[in-house]
Amino acid sequence: EAGVVQSPRYKIIEKKQPVAFWCNPISGHNTLYWYRQNLGQGPELLIRYENEEAVDDSQLPKDRFSAERLKGVDSTLKIQPAELGDSAVYLCASSLRQGNYNEQFFGPGTRLTVL
Amino acid sequence: DAKTTQPTSMDCAEGRAANLPCNHSTISGNEYVYWYRQIHSQGPQYIIHGLKNNETNEMASLIITEDRKSSTLILPHATLRDTAVYYCIVRVLGGRGGGSQGNLIFGKGTKLSVKP
Secondary structure (H helix, E strand, O other), X not given: OOOOEEEOOEEEXXXXXXXXXXXXXXXXXXXXXXXXXXXXXXXXXXXXXXXXXXXXXXXXXXXXXXXXXXXXXXXXXXXOOOOHHHOEEEEEEEEOOXXXXXXXXXXXXXXXXXX | OOOOEXXXXXXXXXXXXXXXXXXXXXXXXXEEEEEEEEOOOOOOEEEEEEOOOOEEOOOOEEEEOOOOOEEEEXXXXXXXXXXXXXXXXXXXXOOOXXXXXXXXXXXXXXEEEEEO
Protein backbone atom coordinates (compact mmCIF):
# COMPACT_ATOMS: atom_id res chain seq x y z
CA GLU A 1 0.00 0.00 0.00
CA ALA A 2 1.39 3.38 -0.99
CA GLY A 3 1.93 5.84 1.81
CA VAL A 4 1.31 9.56 1.86
CA VAL A 5 2.99 11.14 -1.14
CA GLN A 6 4.35 14.67 -1.07
CA SER A 7 6.08 16.75 -3.68
CA PRO A 8 8.44 18.34 -4.09
CA ARG A 9 10.78 16.96 -1.43
CA TYR A 10 12.90 20.10 -1.46
CA LYS A 11 12.22 23.66 -2.55
CA ILE A 12 14.47 26.70 -2.48
CA ILE A 13 12.97 30.08 -3.30
CA GLU A 14 13.70 33.74 -2.74
CA LYS A 15 11.59 35.72 -0.32
CA LYS A 16 8.41 37.25 -1.70
CA GLN A 17 8.06 34.44 -4.22
CA PRO A 18 5.07 32.08 -4.16
CA VAL A 19 5.42 28.37 -3.45
CA ALA A 20 3.06 25.42 -3.45
CA PHE A 21 3.22 21.96 -1.93
CA TRP A 22 1.21 18.96 -3.02
CA CYS A 23 -0.01 15.98 -1.02
CA ASN A 24 -1.74 12.78 -1.99
CA PRO A 25 -3.08 10.92 1.05
CA ILE A 26 -3.49 7.20 1.54
CA SER A 27 -6.40 5.89 -0.48
CA GLY A 28 -9.60 5.92 1.53
CA HIS A 29 -8.37 8.34 4.18
CA ASN A 30 -10.88 11.13 4.45
CA THR A 31 -8.97 13.23 6.99
CA LEU A 32 -5.94 15.19 5.79
CA TYR A 33 -3.58 17.36 7.80
CA TRP A 34 -0.90 19.89 6.99
CA TYR A 35 1.81 20.49 9.59
CA ARG A 36 4.80 22.80 9.72
CA GLN A 37 7.95 21.70 11.52
CA ASN A 38 10.64 24.21 12.41
CA LEU A 39 14.16 23.03 13.09
CA GLY A 40 14.45 21.32 16.46
CA GLN A 41 10.73 21.52 17.13
CA GLY A 42 7.84 19.11 16.86
CA PRO A 43 5.30 19.43 14.04
CA GLU A 44 2.58 22.08 14.43
CA LEU A 45 -0.82 21.63 12.84
CA LEU A 46 -1.74 24.22 10.21
CA ILE A 47 -5.02 22.85 8.88
CA ARG A 48 -7.18 19.74 9.04
CA TYR A 49 -9.64 18.59 6.39
CA GLU A 50 -12.52 16.19 6.72
CA ASN A 51 -13.13 15.23 3.10
CA GLU A 52 -13.11 18.54 1.23
CA GLU A 53 -14.06 20.70 4.22
CA ALA A 54 -11.43 22.55 6.26
CA VAL A 55 -12.71 21.84 9.78
CA ASP A 56 -9.80 23.33 11.72
CA ASP A 57 -7.70 26.10 10.19
CA SER A 58 -7.24 28.07 13.39
CA GLN A 59 -3.43 27.88 13.16
CA LEU A 60 -3.15 28.72 9.47
CA PRO A 61 -1.69 32.21 8.85
CA LYS A 62 -4.39 33.29 6.49
CA ASP A 63 -2.71 36.44 5.27
CA ARG A 64 -0.22 34.46 3.20
CA PHE A 65 -1.14 30.78 3.50
CA SER A 66 -3.95 29.04 1.69
CA ALA A 67 -4.92 25.43 1.18
CA GLU A 68 -7.41 23.48 -0.82
CA ARG A 69 -8.57 19.91 -1.09
CA LEU A 70 -10.71 19.70 -4.16
CA LYS A 71 -12.78 16.52 -4.48
CA GLY A 72 -11.65 15.47 -1.02
CA VAL A 73 -8.57 13.60 -2.16
CA ASP A 74 -5.26 15.34 -2.80
CA SER A 75 -4.43 18.74 -1.38
CA THR A 76 -2.29 21.78 -2.08
CA LEU A 77 -0.79 24.18 0.44
CA LYS A 78 0.33 27.55 -0.89
CA ILE A 79 2.37 30.40 0.52
CA GLN A 80 2.25 33.76 -1.20
CA PRO A 81 4.45 35.66 -0.67
CA ALA A 82 7.01 33.58 1.20
CA GLU A 83 9.02 35.12 4.02
CA LEU A 84 12.35 34.11 5.52
CA GLY A 85 10.57 32.74 8.59
CA ASP A 86 8.63 30.28 6.46
CA SER A 87 11.70 28.09 6.06
CA ALA A 88 10.64 24.77 7.56
CA VAL A 89 9.55 21.25 6.71
CA TYR A 90 5.92 21.01 5.64
CA LEU A 91 4.38 17.66 6.48
CA CYS A 92 1.17 16.17 5.20
CA ALA A 93 -0.63 13.39 7.07
CA SER A 94 -3.82 11.44 6.62
CA SER A 95 -6.07 9.21 8.69
CA LEU A 96 -9.29 7.34 8.27
CA ARG A 97 -11.10 9.84 10.45
CA GLN A 98 -10.16 12.25 13.23
CA GLY A 99 -12.43 10.47 15.66
CA ASN A 100 -11.67 7.17 17.35
CA TYR A 101 -8.07 6.23 17.77
CA ASN A 102 -7.11 6.36 14.13
CA GLU A 103 -3.41 6.90 13.76
CA GLN A 104 -2.10 9.54 11.45
CA PHE A 105 0.20 8.49 8.65
CA PHE A 106 2.76 11.10 7.68
CA GLY A 107 4.46 11.78 4.40
CA PRO A 108 8.20 12.51 4.16
CA GLY A 109 7.64 16.26 4.03
CA THR A 110 8.77 19.12 1.84
CA ARG A 111 11.79 21.04 3.07
CA LEU A 112 11.36 24.70 2.17
CA THR A 113 14.28 27.13 2.23
CA VAL A 114 13.49 30.81 1.73
CA LEU A 115 16.51 32.94 0.84
CA ASP B 1 1.24 23.98 24.32
CA ALA B 2 2.18 20.36 24.75
CA LYS B 3 0.82 18.81 27.93
CA THR B 4 3.78 16.49 28.39
CA THR B 5 7.33 16.73 29.68
CA GLN B 6 10.09 14.54 28.29
CA PRO B 7 13.87 14.49 28.69
CA THR B 8 15.65 16.22 25.86
CA SER B 9 17.90 13.30 25.02
CA MET B 10 18.81 9.75 26.03
CA ASP B 11 21.36 7.16 25.02
CA CYS B 12 20.87 3.42 24.86
CA ALA B 13 23.19 0.56 24.00
CA GLU B 14 22.21 -1.58 21.05
CA GLY B 15 20.37 -4.71 22.14
CA ARG B 16 19.38 -3.26 25.49
CA ALA B 17 15.95 -2.03 26.49
CA ALA B 18 15.26 1.65 25.94
CA ASN B 19 12.96 3.17 28.55
CA LEU B 20 11.62 6.59 27.60
CA PRO B 21 9.75 8.48 30.35
CA CYS B 22 6.98 11.01 29.94
CA ASN B 23 5.23 13.16 32.52
CA HIS B 24 1.64 14.22 31.93
CA SER B 25 0.51 15.30 35.37
CA THR B 26 -2.46 17.34 34.09
CA ILE B 27 -3.94 14.55 31.97
CA SER B 28 -7.74 14.40 31.93
CA GLY B 29 -9.80 11.30 32.35
CA ASN B 30 -10.74 11.17 28.67
CA GLU B 31 -7.23 11.75 27.32
CA TYR B 32 -5.13 8.97 25.88
CA VAL B 33 -1.35 8.75 25.85
CA TYR B 34 0.12 8.44 22.37
CA TRP B 35 3.67 7.86 21.24
CA TYR B 36 5.07 8.75 17.84
CA ARG B 37 8.65 8.73 16.65
CA GLN B 38 10.44 10.60 13.90
CA ILE B 39 13.50 9.19 12.24
CA HIS B 40 15.78 11.74 10.63
CA SER B 41 14.39 13.18 7.36
CA GLN B 42 11.14 11.25 7.69
CA GLY B 43 7.66 12.10 8.90
CA PRO B 44 6.50 10.99 12.35
CA GLN B 45 5.41 7.36 12.75
CA TYR B 46 2.77 6.07 15.15
CA ILE B 47 4.06 3.64 17.77
CA ILE B 48 1.42 2.92 20.38
CA HIS B 49 -1.30 4.46 22.52
CA GLY B 50 -3.15 3.67 25.75
CA LEU B 51 -5.65 4.99 28.27
CA LYS B 52 -4.87 3.39 31.60
CA ASN B 53 -3.89 -0.21 31.00
CA ASN B 54 -0.45 -1.24 29.86
CA GLU B 55 -0.25 -1.91 26.15
CA THR B 56 2.10 -3.91 23.96
CA ASN B 57 2.44 -4.27 20.24
CA GLU B 58 5.11 -5.43 17.83
CA MET B 59 7.04 -2.19 18.20
CA ALA B 60 6.95 -1.35 21.89
CA SER B 61 5.29 -1.54 25.28
CA LEU B 62 3.56 1.32 27.06
CA ILE B 63 3.46 1.39 30.83
CA ILE B 64 1.08 3.94 32.38
CA THR B 65 1.17 4.60 36.12
CA GLU B 66 -1.94 3.96 38.13
CA ASP B 67 -2.57 7.68 38.67
CA ARG B 68 -1.95 8.21 34.91
CA LYS B 69 0.38 11.12 35.60
CA SER B 70 3.30 9.52 33.85
CA SER B 71 4.15 6.77 31.43
CA THR B 72 7.12 4.92 29.99
CA LEU B 73 7.66 3.72 26.46
CA ILE B 74 9.79 0.59 26.33
CA LEU B 75 11.66 -0.61 23.28
CA PRO B 76 12.69 -4.08 24.49
CA HIS B 77 15.73 -4.61 22.28
CA ALA B 78 16.85 -1.33 20.78
CA THR B 79 18.58 -1.35 17.41
CA LEU B 80 20.48 1.35 15.57
CA ARG B 81 17.35 1.93 13.47
CA ASP B 82 15.47 3.00 16.59
CA THR B 83 17.56 6.17 16.76
CA ALA B 84 14.93 8.89 16.45
CA VAL B 85 13.02 11.63 18.25
CA TYR B 86 10.23 10.13 20.34
CA TYR B 87 7.12 12.20 21.04
CA CYS B 88 4.73 11.59 23.91
CA ILE B 89 1.34 13.19 23.29
CA VAL B 90 -1.92 13.26 25.20
CA ARG B 91 -5.11 13.64 23.24
CA VAL B 92 -8.80 13.03 23.53
CA LEU B 93 -10.51 10.76 21.09
CA GLY B 94 -13.43 11.95 19.09
CA GLY B 95 -12.98 15.39 17.62
CA ARG B 96 -15.08 14.75 14.57
CA GLY B 97 -16.13 17.81 12.76
CA GLY B 98 -14.77 21.25 13.49
CA GLY B 99 -12.49 22.45 16.22
CA SER B 100 -9.17 21.35 17.57
CA GLN B 101 -10.34 18.55 19.83
CA GLY B 102 -8.35 15.43 19.21
CA ASN B 103 -5.52 17.17 17.39
CA LEU B 104 -2.00 15.90 17.97
CA ILE B 105 0.07 18.52 19.78
CA PHE B 106 3.75 17.70 19.54
CA GLY B 107 6.35 18.92 21.98
CA LYS B 108 10.08 18.70 21.34
CA GLY B 109 10.26 15.02 22.22
CA THR B 110 13.22 12.93 23.37
CA LYS B 111 16.14 12.38 21.06
CA LEU B 112 17.07 8.71 21.53
CA SER B 113 20.51 7.69 20.31
CA VAL B 114 21.13 3.96 20.11
CA LYS B 115 24.85 3.24 20.14
CA PRO B 116 26.72 0.11 19.03
